[in-house]
Amino acid sequence: MTVNIQNLLRENIKKLTPYSSARDEFKGEASILLDANENAFGSPLPVNYNRYPDPLQVKLKEKVAQIKGVPTENIFIGNGSDEAIDLLLRAFCHPGVDNIIIVPPTYGMYEVSANINDVLIKRVPLTTEFQLDLDGLAEAIDERSKIIFICSPNNPTGNAIHREDIETLLNHFKGIVVVDEAYINFARQRSFTQELTEYNNLVILQTLSKAWGLAGLRIGMAFAVTDVIDVLNKIKPPYNINEASQALALQALENVDEINTWIKTTVAEREKLVKDLLAFPFVQYIYPSEANFILIKVVAPRELYKFLVDLGIIVRDRSSVILCEGCLRITIGTPTENQQLLKALQEYLPTSEQ
Structure with missing residues (x-):
């Protein structure tokens, strides 16, 4: 099915004249730049950051395109994936009129961004197997439903959503x-x-924060048809990715082999940690994961969480989240960190059955 993207857009976004920055109006090389009111003397840092960054991150997109196999015109670079989430809501959802659909338990920023933008949220919980409830989704969709957010592999459950259901x-x-x-x-x-x-209504979000280890740089990516990418570029802040982040991300993207090694190690550690954790009597169940974390159901989750915090080991208490009652989310650490976690758990004796 082909979706008319222009019909989905808010009228004010269609009519919007985007801000035109100095770096939008001039492209190419120049010896003297006197157009953007920058400090011509440089900066007090070892690397000069006195010039505004490339507003469209052309070099970074070219490298991402090479790695991901996606044309540059189908790539948006954002200040984390959160920026793309916010921009999608602002572009396609009329405040107080339209709605989005989320499938909890899921990533919390979909809901936060919708609330900030005054967009109604419809919730269709996952099944007990943490898969999509297609009948429930069909019932929830109405003429004002603009976006459905699906996290796969899902956070906080770790499982991948069935591909055929997304299709x-x-x-x-x-x-x-x-x-x-x-x-x-x-x-x-x-x-x-x-x-x-195949699908002009598909937007894929990815990030350099997880496998690539660049959470501190805040580099998120959205992949979509050019009709959607052009809108995101139209409404984003003119210089949304700073020069340092662009340069460091480019440098990191040269190290694909190292990243692949880390991924293999993380997956192997994930499987080992699952096996070791199941030996503890207070661990009731560990949900299958295709992420760099696991969701475990335990006796007295809040008590165990506090026990670990007191030892300086921080996991995530998800026991109050729908369908995650009694659960902690544990990120896969280094082999040493995982062993320290297991060693700490050997000293734990639950005193309650909360």
Whole structure:
């Protein structure tokens, strides 16, 4: 099914004249730059940051395109994936009128961004197997439903969402389907990026924060048809990715082999940690994961969480999240960190059954 992207857009976004920066109006090489009111003397840092960065991150997109196999015109670079989430809501959802659909338990920023933008949230919980409830989604969709957010592999559950279920939505939903693949590098399931030519209502989110180890740089990516990418570029802040982040990300992207080694180590440690944790009597269940974390169901989760905090070991208490009652989320650390966690758990004796 082909979706009319222009019909989905807010009227004010269609009519918007984007801010034109100095670096938008001039492209190419020059010896004297007197157009952007920058400090011509440089900066007090070892590397000069006195010039504004490339507003469209052309070199970074070219490198991402080479690695991901996606044309540069289908790539948006954001200040983390959160910027793309916010921009999608601002572009396609009329405040107080339109709605989005989320499938909890899921990544919390979809809901936060919707609330900031005054967009109604419809919740269709995952099944007990943490898969999409297609009947529930069909019932929730109405003429004001603009975006469905799906995280796969899902956070906080760690599992991949069935591909055929996502394809069903793409084929029948007349809005945008966002597939958040923040953890795709750790999964057996292949990315949806190769399906961009089949679905013009598909937006894929990825990040350099997880497998690439660049969480501190805040580099997120959105992949979509040019009609969507052009809108995101139109409404984003003019210089949304700073020069240092662009340069460091480019440098990191030269090290694909090292990243692949880290991914293999993380997956192997994940499987080992699951096996070791199941030996503890207070661990009731560990959910299958295709991410760099695991969700474990335990006796007295809050008590165990506090026990670990007191030892300086921080995990995530997810016991109050729908369908995650009694659960902690544990990121896969280095082999040494994982062993320290196991050693600490050997000293733990639950005193309650909360």
